[in-house]
Amino acid sequence: MTDSDLSCSPAAMLGFARVAADGVITTIDRAIAEEVPVAIECNGIAYAVLMATPDAIEDLAYGFLLSERLIDAAMDVRGIDVHRGEPGIVVRLALAKRVAERIGDRVRHRNSDASCGLCGVETLAQALRPLPHAARWDGSDSAIFQAYAALRDHQPINAATGAVHGAAACTRDGMIQMVREDVGRHNAFDKLIGAMMRTGQGWDGGFALLTSRCSYELVEKAVLARCPLLATISAPTRLAVDRAGEAGLALRTLVRADALLAT
Incomplete structure (x- = not known):
């Protein structure tokens, strides 16, 4: 079963009472x-449960597995089945033999008792695992301003609801090639990364633009996806800046129409 077989919509119409400042209710x-x-x-093996917008679910699964370091490429997924049920969606993936043992290792780590000092140290080390070196960014910041100006027109779910994040893959000169949306900023980026993996699209000197703050998890996702530059419309955390520096990932944050922060 594929995403097209799912009957659910990423948005629903609900009735509300609108209360105006003058007390008028409509x-x-x-x-x-x-x-x-x-x-x-x-x-x-049951691995994780995510809260997500029911859209582009296969993309989400691929990107999430890459971010979790369970797979390295799309070819590591040998099969995928997306099942709509109650109260949500189940995604069953068959992974290649060469990466299969990673599942058990991660599940055992998640279920380990971290009450003792040694286990706690191991848990912290696992949370901040070394990152590969990021691809080099050699573009111009003018491209980021161009992509920022066009991003809203590529977010249909957010235009309807005003409640979801967007993640855009942009060319080196600032043209938006692909956008994925989700209520979760991590999910939106995973969907974008997964879509690029499944279609064989590379960054080719381009960058990612996200409608969120810059957290360390998003930095790690960008590095693992071999993205040369991560741009976000809100501020970064200190850990995000540090992790980006360790990996050599270029950051642009607090992106606005007239300014941005370069790290």
Whole structure:
């Protein structure tokens, strides 16, 4: 089963009472973003449950597995089945033999008891694992301003609901090639990364533009996806800046129409 077989929509219409400042109350219908649990199973093992917008689910699964370092490339996924049920979606993936043992290792780590000092140290080390060196960015910041100006027109779910994040793959000169949306900023980026993996699209000197703050998790996703530059419309955390520096990832944050922060 593929995403096209799912009957759910990323948004739903609900009725609301609109209360104005002058006390006038009217009834309106408004599009509201959907959010459902998405269970990820790998080779028959329950791995994670994400809360996500029910859109581009296969892309989400691929990007999430790359971010979790369970796979290295699209070819590591030998099969995928997306099942819509109650109360959410189950994604069952068959992974290649060469990466299969990673599932058990990660599940054991997640279930380990971190109450003792040694286990705690191991847990912290696992949380901040070394990153590969990022691809080099040699473009111009003018491209980021161009992509920022065009991004809103590429976010149909957010235009309807005003409640979801967007992640855009942009060319070196600032043209938006692909956008994925989700209520979660991590999910939106995973969907974009997964879509690029599945279609064989590379960054080719381009960059990612996200409608969110710059957290260290997003930095790590960008590096693992071999993205040369990560741009976000909100501020970074200190850990995000540090992790980007360790990996050599170029950062542009607090992106606005007339200014940005370069790191």
